[in-house]
Amino acid sequence: QVQLVQSGAEVKKPGASVRVSCKASGYTFTNYYLHWVRQAPGQGLEWMGFINPSGGSTSYAQKFQGRVTMTRDTSTSTVYMDLSSLRSEDTALYFCARNSDSGLDFWGHGTLVTVSS
């Protein structure tokens, strides 16, 4: 069965960087794009970007350009999302989600990133 397993919660200081991982299983990793979506406490969903695990190409929301980097490791079927220059507004639950061309059909459980001094 399709599973996306994300790394554990992180606590970071303002200005620091964070890396969140998302390990895929149960399907051919390189056949589906993986998206990152975040949700601040009590707020809505926000699209951050995606990566094509096959070639590594990416697309980022303009809001995060220059601060976010998405990469993948095909040997472990894992994608990574690095976010730098963290500020308090980046405190959120970060989800990875698989795009099947029919929408985001499978989601990870989410990784809580807390930015606090």
Next chain:
Amino acid sequence: QSALTQPRSVSGSPGQSVTISCTGTSSDIGGYSYVSWYQQHPGKAPKLMIYDVSKRPSGVPDRFSGSKSGNTASLTISGLQAEDEADYYCCSYAGNYKYVFGTGTTVTVL
């Protein structure tokens, strides 16, 4: 890219129908037939309910339906049930390999 506009909340009694609107622009909803809808219960990951404006993934009840007119997409829940109480988000392709979510709507079953 601004978030798509949804009503903050809608409500209905069991068995009734509710419709959630999602308003964008000609650069997103109006320009493509790639609108999807997600249901999110508290503390859970979102679940895909509708894709490509009006298609239902396997396992989603046919009480859920989607449509689009111009720059506005809509999700209708017919025969409202208690388990439909959740937050709902629309999402649209916005060109140039970008996507945008809606502001979210809380559905309350009275």
